Amino acid sequence: MKTTHTKNLVTVALACVVVFIATNAQAADPLASWNDGPAKQAIVEFVKATTTQGSPQFVPPEARIATFDQDGTLWVEHPMYTQVTYCLERVPALVKTRPELKNKEPFKTVLSGNREAMAKLSQDDLMKILATTLSGMSVDDFTAEAKKWIAEAKDPRWKRPYTELTYQPMQEVLQYLRANGYKTYIVTGGGQDFVRVYAEQVYGISPEQVVGSAGGTKFGYDKSGKPFLTKEPKLLLNDNNAGKPEGIHLMIGRRPSAAFGNSTGDRQMLEYTKAGDGARLAMIVLHDDAEREYAYGPAQGLPDTKVGTFTQTLYDEAKKNGWTVISMKNDWKVIFPFETK
Amino acid sequence: MKTTHTKNLVTVALACVVVFIATNAQAADPLASWNDGPAKQAIVEFVKATTTQGSPQFVPPEARIATFDQDGTLWVEHPMYTQVTYCLERVPALVKTRPELKNKEPFKTVLSGNREAMAKLSQDDLMKILATTLSGMSVDDFTAEAKKWIAEAKDPRWKRPYTELTYQPMQEVLQYLRANGYKTYIVTGGGQDFVRVYAEQVYGISPEQVVGSAGGTKFGYDKSGKPFLTKEPKLLLNDNNAGKPEGIHLMIGRRPSAAFGNSTGDRQMLEYTKAGDGARLAMIVLHDDAEREYAYGPAQGLPDTKVGTFTQTLYDEAKKNGWTVISMKNDWKVIFPFETK
Numbered sequence: 001m002k003t004t005h006t007k008n009l010v011t012v013a014l015a016c017v018v019v020f021i022a023t024n025a026q027a028a029d030p031l032a033s034w035n036d037g038p039a040k041q042a043i044v045e046f047v048k049a050t051t052t053q054g055s056p057q058f059v060p061p062e063a064r065i066a067t068f069d070q071d072g073t074l075w076v077e078h079p080m081y082t083q084v085t086y087c088l089e090r091v092p093a094l095v096k097t098r099p100e101l102k103n104k105e106p107f108k109t110v111l112s113g114n115r116e117a118m119a120k121l122s123q124d125d126l127m128k129i130l131a132t133t134l135s136g137m138s139v140d141d142f143t144a145e146a147k148k149w150i151a152e153a154k155d156p157r158w159k160r161p162y163t164e165l166t167y168q169p170m171q172e173v174l175q176y177l178r179a180n181g182y183k184t185y186i187v188t189g190g191g192q193d194f195v196r197v198y199a200e201q202v203y204g205i206s207p208e209q210v211v212g213s214a215g216g217t218k219f220g221y222d223k224s225g226k227p228f229l230t231k232e233p234k235l236l237l238n239d240n241n242a243g244k245p246e247g248i249h250l251m252i253g254r255r256p257s258a259a260f261g262n263s264t265g266d267r268q269m270l271e272y273t274k275a276g277d278g279a280r281l282a283m284i285v286l287h288d289d290a291e292r293e294y295a296y297g298p299a300q301g302l303p304d305t306k307v308g309t310f311t312q313t314l315y316d317e318a319k320k321n322g323w324t325v326i327s328m329k330n331d332w333k334v335i336f337p338f339e340t341k
Numbered sequence: 342m343k344t345t346h347t348k349n350l351v352t353v354a355l356a357c358v359v360v361f362i363a364t365n366a367q368a369a370d371p372l373a374s375w376n377d378g379p380a381k382q383a384i385v386e387f388v389k390a391t392t393t394q395g396s397p398q399f400v401p402p403e404a405r406i407a408t409f410d411q412d413g414t415l416w417v418e419h420p421m422y423t424q425v426t427y428c429l430e431r432v433p434a435l436v437k438t439r440p441e442l443k444n445k446e447p448f449k450t451v452l453s454g455n456r457e458a459m460a461k462l463s464q465d466d467l468m469k470i471l472a473t474t475l476s477g478m479s480v481d482d483f484t485a486e487a488k489k490w491i492a493e494a495k496d497p498r499w500k501r502p503y504t505e506l507t508y509q510p511m512q513e514v515l516q517y518l519r520a521n522g523y524k525t526y527i528v529t530g531g532g533q534d535f536v537r538v539y540a541e542q543v544y545g546i547s548p549e550q551v552v553g554s555a556g557g558t559k560f561g562y563d564k565s566g567k568p569f570l571t572k573e574p575k576l577l578l579n580d581n582n583a584g585k586p587e588g589i590h591l592m593i594g595r596r597p598s599a600a601f602g603n604s605t606g607d608r609q610m611l612e613y614t615k616a617g618d619g620a621r622l623a624m625i626v627l628h629d630d631a632e633r634e635y636a637y638g639p640a641q642g643l644p645d646t647k648v649g650t651f652t653q654t655l656y657d658e659a660k661k662n663g664w665t666v667i668s669m670k671n672d673w674k675v676i677f678p679f680e681t682k
Binding site: 183214216250268 | 406524533537547555557558560568569586587593609612613
């Protein structure tokens, strides 16, 4: 009896050790949510090559720059960009202050609440809504209002704040790169001021490391003589397509060593990154997981949608140019941080 | 004799100790080139208030932003901005590739070599020269050429590279702020791309922390299909006057806690900085040292010139709003780093 008891104790103790080692091994893997495979391997090898002293591809710490598209690369973009939802929801309040917009398109359609009609709005219509809803406010008012909205708004499918719908594996890449001396930037087609409102809390990325589509501002004084900035409708930077490398030059001033995207809007950023000397990492997320997230973009025969178009042509360019395609389905153990809790 | 000898030894030893302590005290003073006075005191008190845990004016490390004008604040700007000199010297090479400019003003005047006539060129003429000489090149070619010029060009008065004509006391402020967790930015009316060429070497300020007047770039491909950026004549940001806070919002996205300038072009940046909550440091350099550097700007009856206008009105605003005026003559023990070697 005693022997059995001792045996049992030893077994339990051994099991504890095994669990402890396994837990520790997992904790030690900075990319724990990635399955082993070419994508994970590409990231680890890139970091090793560029940060090991004496490596022929060593990059000095001050030159370590990595850029990340946001919508569809760091968090969910389907079925509608979060910022577009925000702007559409602002329309009723906007029309209250500017009643002349009430019977004008595209505002009329938005006010109708007809979701099907809204889904058919053109890119131009959306740009018109964005420009109208986001300009004319003071920068401080805009920030306060956007902060309030983002704290309260929820995604209809997951019933969670949008800020919880970031991709856990990409959060790990951000942290892993920063732990290895990289400055991580968001380079988004979305509004720079909007993304800056939450990027620090959500990704640990400070406002000055968010590059996005940016309107002008106008400096002026209020009645008491206190200076403030007002958002202007003038577009300074359309941070999509060719605008991404142009924005990177404007705001960062050097070519990234690594870039991450998920659509044709990221093509030029990936090309620009890859065209530099030495080790370069270009990665592109393929949304091929209809069950855990979404499957879309014509690459590999997925259905086309209005957001984040990943064409077959882009897929072929990726394969030809040595970009690494990340398959959400095959490369990611989990999708969202809340799945790990 | 022996006693005297011993006494002497003791005296020498004591003297050594005194010298050692004095040297150490000096080495320990991060603002060693500053005379004691209100300017030095303002800097030290600001850093203490914003970086001491528990201080009511404590600023968390990630929000510590300090902005510095460059010409006339960090280095010599008189009698002509370095970048203007660079552009004027580029005109002959430019005219070789574009002979149609040869007989057109203001290029004709520049080609004449007549320094008096050149000194009379208007601001508009200079802007025209800047836009023409700095656009149409690839970003890489521009960087290589500007780097070469800045390595070779010398200031006519000191016969030294322009990059040696930085102000030692301001270099100490940059280092002191960084040592206390501040991110230091240049916010210059000068060309962003030009200043980025040397800011890291000269001030330890990386390209992404240089905000300046910026033209657009255009993404394209060379004959072999390799992507590159070309400098465009279109002005995206005129980083002077109201353009400074606007540029700060665009590029940094938050209000600085401290700002340093020397002219009316810095007024709005100083106002914007000072208008924030908590401890704010606004400092403005008065060029009142004709002997060691230059004395100019109508403040306090100094002669007016074409660069760095510090008007009496600005001086009065500084005094009224609690900005600290730095007198080069009275506050700075030395002007240039080479004086300390």
